[in-house]
Amino acid sequence: MSFITSSKLLTLILVLNEKEQKILLGMKKRGFGVGKINGFGGKVEAGETIEEGARRELLEEAEIEAIDMTKVGVNMFTFENDPVGLEVHIYVTKEFKGTPTETEEMKPEWYSYSDIPYSQMWADDKVWIPLLLNNTRFMGHYHFSQDQATVLYEKLNVNIHDDDLLERFSFEQIM
Numbered sequence: 001m002s003f004i005t006s007s008k009l010l011t012l013i014l015v016l017n018e019k020e021q022k023i024l025l026g027m028k029k030r031g032f033g034v035g036k037i038n039g040f041g042g043k044v045e046a047g048e049t050i051e052e053g054a055r056r057e058l059l060e061e062a063e064i065e066a067i068d069m070t071k072v073g074v075n076m077f078t079f080e081n082d083p084v085g086l087e088v089h090i091y092v093t094k095e096f097k098g099t100p101t102e103t104e105e106m107k108p109e110w111y112s113y114s115d116i117p118y119s120q121m122w123a124d125d126k127v128w129i130p131l132l133l134n135n136t137r138f139m140g141h142y143h144f145s146q147d148q149a150t151v152l153y154e155k156l157n158v159n160i161h162d163d164d165l166l167e168r169f170s171f172e173q174i175m
């Protein structure tokens, strides 16, 4: 089965307050995924590493500066009748400087781990966010229907070793 011919490189950052068992999410105010609640992130720009891109997006979208940043997973998102996939590298931040602030792109809000608003999020999130909260490393592929709501196909690998969280998702992994 062939899904895509190329992919864009993006990041997604989940900020956790482990002591209070809370996760910082934001309502996306514009662009792709508008109206959905998600972590913070976006496209990696030319000349920056994936982690630098993640740090920049967190600052731009929530006005906070990550102190720690740990890569916990990589997801490939593909869409029916779209040859371009989204390769999203996922990070967790537990310490940061600044106060989460609403920006032009995102409206941040803390949610209890037990009250994550999955019904207002992308359909894949309910699969891998619990893994992330459980410190489990993962690599997944989710193929969405054109309505961007239904997952037509999914493949998930868990307990990925840190060294094996590849810098780039290998195309062979989704073919």
Ligand SMILES: COc1nc(N)nc2c1ncn2[C@H]1C[C@H](O)[C@@H](COP(=O)(O)OP(=O)(O)OP(=O)(O)O)O1
Pocket: 010, 011, 012, 013, 030, 031, 032, 033, 038, 039, 040, 041, 042, 043, 044, 077, 086, 088, 122, 123, 124, 125, 144
């Ligand atoms: C399809 O499933 C997805 N699920 C989740 N949880 N997150 C996703 C999915 N698809 C994309 N994303 C994430 C990846 C990025 O963090 C954002 C999209 O970023 P965007 O396209 O808005 O990138 P920017 O560089 O911020 O865009 P601007 O050009 O508007 O600045 O969603």
